[in-house]
Amino acid sequence: MTVMMHRAVVYRAYPTREQAALIERTCGCARFLYNRMLADKIAHYRETGEMLRVTPARYKREFPWLKEVDSFALCNAQLNLDAAYRNFFRRVKAGEKPGFPKYKAKHRSRCCYKTNFVNGNIRFEGDGRYLRLPKLGSVRVRQKREIDPSWRIKSVTVEHTRSGRFEVSVLFEFETQEPERVEPESFVGLDYSSHDLYVTSDGERPGYPRCFRRTEWKLAREQRKLSRMQKGSANWGKQKARVARIHEKTRNQRKDFHHKAANGLVERYDCVCVEDLDMSGMSRSLKLGKSTMDNGFGMFRALLSYKLEDRGKRLVTVGRLFPSSQLCHECGYRFSGTKDLSVREWTCPSCGRTHDRDVNAARNIRDEGMRLALSA
Ligand SMILES: [Zn+2]
Structure with missing residues (x-):
């Protein structure tokens, strides 16, 4: 068709x-x-x-x-x-709360x-x-x-x-x-990470390139300079254009990075499982603010979704209420001590295994996504 x-x-x-x-x-x-x-x-x-x-x-x-x-x-x-x-x-x-047209x-x-x-x-x-x-x-x-x-x-x-x-x-x-539907055999779960964009259930992090961090650092420096200038002056105007240029560069670099990371996943897996995150709610409530918005997991997810569909593969979204970070992946024990985001590593009180917070969460997301994909 x-x-x-x-x-x-x-x-x-x-x-x-x-x-x-x-x-x-x-x-x-x-x-x-x-x-x-x-x-x-x-x-x-x-x-x-x-x-x-x-x-x-x-x-x-x-x-x-x-x-x-x-x-x-x-x-x-x-x-x-x-x-x-x-x-x-x-x-x-x-x-x-949709806003009235502005x-x-x-x-x-x-x-x-x-x-x-x-x-x-x-x-x-x-x-x-x-x-x-x-x-x-x-x-x-x-x-x-x-x-x-x-x-x-x-x-x-x-x-x-x-x-x-x-x-x-x-x-x-x-x-x-229409691409032929792939019967999913290989699954991967992604846990959202504000530093690395995501961590996979296989323990991989996409490794945000260092040169991108350098551009971001440069952007911050030029923005500081701009804030100290006389608003409306000639130098202020020039500086504003410079800041805008670096902004565009960081945006393009990020886009490029998202494409490459998504291509890598789409090539290796048949089904990618992610959490359904309310991005706007998250940046408010967790005070992660800018960094959450900046690495744009929502945009990445949309990109991933269409790349998978192009090949007859699937993106599965796990419900918002699924306690991915609290469950022990080994024994299923629910440990509420991980609600504190600063806990990066924890030991399951029931089975005694030590978990990396993100990898454990990604594995739970993968398994829940697999269950959803195979039961549908
Ligand atoms: Zn356990």
């Missing part, structure tokens, strides 16, 4: 000065429209108690300069606002817009060295590996990053044979 797949590929872009200015203007118009529609919706609701349905067309009459930019960018701004409303009104799980401030929000493929308006040219986009024309892009000719462009997100680079993220759609 064939299935439809989507994949995004990010290219670095090198627009001309005119193109760069138009990208800026398009992002500005999309943001303006978003904010304007939000304000009108709020005012209308206050007056009448009803929801206002709006479309960009109305605003183009009122603000003719909106017609100068890619109209898909404006349509997508409206869709984004609709999605923000839907998110606010959605049925919530216990403890969730205004987009120029200095806080990302500078980007999305455009859609219609009738060949977006295409690669010049052996893939240029990408033709609505209103912008041909934009120089850095070539990537060969894209399969059967892949079709669905949409493109154009972004001016905080460090001043331009990036285009091209979303492709293609048909592929």
Whole structure:
């Protein structure tokens, strides 16, 4: 059976000065429209108690300069606002508090817009060295590996990053044979670790590369410098761009690391078992804050999931209430002394074995995941 797949590929872009200015203007118009529609919706609701349905067309009459930019960018701004409303009104799980749509401030929000493929308006040219986009024309892009000719462009997100680079993220759609399901034989459990990303039930840690730590350390130093500068001064502006560049670098390094770690697991195991962690709740309650967010286990899990599915393999999620770190893997005794996170090693009061906290937890996750996978 064939299935439809989507994949995004990010290219670095090198627009001309005119193109760069138009990208800026398009992002500005999309943001303006978003904010304007939000304000009108709020005012209308206050007056009448009803929801206002709006479309960009109305605003183009009122603000003719909106017609100068890619109209898909404006349509997508409206869709984004609709999605923000839907998110606010959605049925919530216990403890969730979706926020009301917010205004987009120029200095806080990302500078980007999305455009859609219609009738060949977006295409690669010049052996893939240029990408033709609505209103912008041909934009120089850095070539990537060969894209399969059967892949079709669905949409493109154009972004001016905080460090001043331009990036285009091209979303492709293609048909592929559904991978044959692998009968799982090899299982691995992962215990989340704020230092190493994870520890496996075989006792492996992915080993966050040292050079990444160095970039993180550099980032912290440059951020300290920035905080001591006169806000708004020329040097402050330069320093801000420097911090943004290092930020991007750490983000890319982390992404790269996640891909490699995930590929390694997918190659060696048929079924990967993980805990269902509430990441946002965790960083609040355990005071791990930044480091939890930083190594992004949630992102890693999503990556792992699609890589496994691509090969007909599975990611199994073990329930949030499963006491993975408290059970002795050897005898099943439940020891609550491990609730204290500083306990890295413990001895089971029942069978007398000494456990590494993380490896023991990973083994419990593996066994519980195996049970779930085989009973399903
Ligand atoms: Zn025991």
